[in-house]
Amino acid sequence: LAKTTQPISMDSYEGQEVNITCSHNNIATNDYITWYQQFPSQGPRFIIQGYKTKVTNEVASLFIPADRKSSTLSLPRVSLSDTAVYYCLVGDRGYQKVTFGTGTKLQVIP
Amino acid sequence: GAVVSQHPSWVICKSGTSVKIECRSLDFQATTMFWYRQFPKQSLMLMATSNEGSKATYEQGVEKDKFLINHASLTLSTLTVTSAHPEDSSFYICSASGTDRGSGELFFGEGSRLTVL
Numbered sequence: 085l086a087k088t089t090q091p092i093s094m095d096s097y098e099g100q101e102v103n104i105t106c107s108h109n110n111i112a113t114n115d116y117i118t119w120y121q122q123f124p125s126q127g128p129r130f131i132i133q134g135y136k137t138k139v140t141n142e143v144a145s146l147f148i149p150a151d152r153k154s155s156t157l158s159l160p161r162v163s164l165s166d167t168a169v170y171y172c173l174v175g176d177r178g179y180q181k182v183t184f185g186t187g188t189k190l191q192v193i194p
Numbered sequence: 195g196a197v198v199s200q201h202p203s204w205v206i207c208k209s210g211t212s213v214k215i216e217c218r219s220l221d222f223q224a225t226t227m228f229w230y231r232q233f234p235k236q237s238l239m240l241m242a243t244s245n246e247g248s249k250a251t252y253e254q255g256v257e258k259d260k261f262l263i264n265h266a267s268l269t270l271s272t273l274t275v276t277s278a279h280p281e282d283s284s285f286y287i288c289s290a291s292g293t294d295r296g297s298g299e300l301f302f303g304e305g306s307r308l309t310v311l
Contacts, residue, residue, distance in 0.1 A: 118299060127287045127302035128238070171237070181228065182300070184238040
């Protein structure tokens, strides 16, 4: 299972764009990159998934360089409700056994 | 709405008793479910993979006789913490493979907080 490395924590002011980068140097050919959000005492929630280049949905964008050894989750104009822990996961989309890294605790400041 | 539901959301029990936590996939059949444990301020730790109709696969260091997993149907997996002790107090989370739902994401339950007195 590919290991992931993320910053432990980040602070951001409301309204700013936040970029969280994840390193996954030993990502396998079949692996996808998925980001989840977790609030205290809740299960993780899916944010976005990608394989290469750029993926965008209504809440975030995911940037993946050509070598796929890292990825960046971009949250536009964060609000206080975006304060949470964000996890980058790498795994086979079919089997989906994944290992959680440390996650990044994002604190949005008013 | 939720596609994976856990019950109970919280439970308090006495030391030495057993506690069962249920994980249900609500609108799809899940051949594979995963059980995680999360201690305060820590990440999720995978405990075991639950396979419908067969024995669960446990991660290294997880006692299979302590944490009994049953995946008797395609919509239900249960985790039983046997002879619970205070150190078993934790947040237990299940997830179901989205592959069965035609999705590439894992669907997580709301979590179950176990407190052992």
